[in-house]
Amino acid sequence: MSPTARRGPARRTLKRAAATARAPLADAPAAVARRTEGARVLEWIKRAILDVAFVPGAALSEAAIATRFGLSRTPVREAILRLADEGWIEVRPQRGTYVARMSLARVEEALFVRQAVECAILERVIARKDRRDVARALAAIVDDQAAAIRAGDIGAALSSDTRFHRALVEASGLPGVWDAVALARDHHQRIRAIAVPELGSAAQAIRDHRAIVRALAGGDAARAQRAMREHLAHNLGLARTIAARHPDYFERADGPGS
Numbered sequence: 001m002s003p004t005a006r007r008g009p010a011r012r013t014l015k016r017a018a019a020t021a022r023a024p025l026a027d028a029p030a031a032v033a034r035r036t037e038g039a040r041v042l043e044w045i046k047r048a049i050l051d052v053a054f055v056p057g058a059a060l061s062e063a064a065i066a067t068r069f070g071l072s073r074t075p076v077r078e079a080i081l082r083l084a085d086e087g088w089i090e091v092r093p094q095r096g097t098y099v100a101r102m103s104l105a106r107v108e109e110a111l112f113v114r115q116a117v118e119c120a121i122l123e124r125v126i127a128r129k130d131r132r133d134v135a136r137a138l139a140a141i142v143d144d145q146a147a148a149i150r151a152g153d154i155g156a157a158l159s160s161d162t163r164f165h166r167a168l169v170e171a172s173g174l175p176g177v178w179d180a181v182a183l184a185r186d187h188h189q190r191i192r193a194i195a196v197p198e199l200g201s202a203a204q205a206i207r208d209h210r211a212i213v214r215a216l217a218g219g220d221a222a223r224a225q226r227a228m229r230e231h232l233a234h235n236l237g238l239a240r241t242i243a244a245r246h247p248d249y250f251e252r253a254d255g256p257g258s
Helices: 003-050 062-069 073-085 104-126 131-150 154-171 175-199 202-217 221-245
Strands: 089-092 096-099
Touching: 003 062, 003 073, 003 175, 062 073, 073 089, 104 131, 104 154, 104 175, 104 202, 104 221, 131 154, 131 202, 154 175, 154 202, 175 221, 202 221
Parallel strands: none
Antiparallel strands: 089 096
């Protein structure tokens, strides 16, 4: 048998294998598009929840969201189910889909995590030889936050607050820790979104941030950590105040007298 004849079956086998391997890719563009649409919808819904554009306990309409994005209901439903798994949405069979209410217990847990992590972060940052340079960079962010408040730009003020804490974490040399801090922050973001415009809480946050920066520049770890603990305690106080003002935004166990 010639070498060409012997290669025939092998070539046919390879062609069949290649065709089989390519077959699932035929649907890949549509699948990727669906994932992209779903990710876009998920990000928009979650942002609306965290910024309290969708208030806690509000009903959500899959159809309305699908219409807004010009999509079928499938990617919207997938986004809602994922957010339900993450605890941001409550799906009640035969009743409807609702924005999850807040929980004082979860807020306190989130702040506990932040205190443990961010106080440890401060020790690492203060140990840096260039800590004064870090302090100057952080002070500039606080200045941006103060300017945003003077301009009445709540969104920019909240963004500067996030930038401050993220810059502090990244200055520790452990940037991946930000994922844990950001997740914890999400669990009391709604408190911040309500407290800044309603309670004028940004002024206290700015004072707290400046106290942290001064202690960091001075190399005083104990004072910096104390300032951070007080800062986070203020956040818990705001949560309790908002729970008293808006009990309908919280789970029943968090209401007055609980």
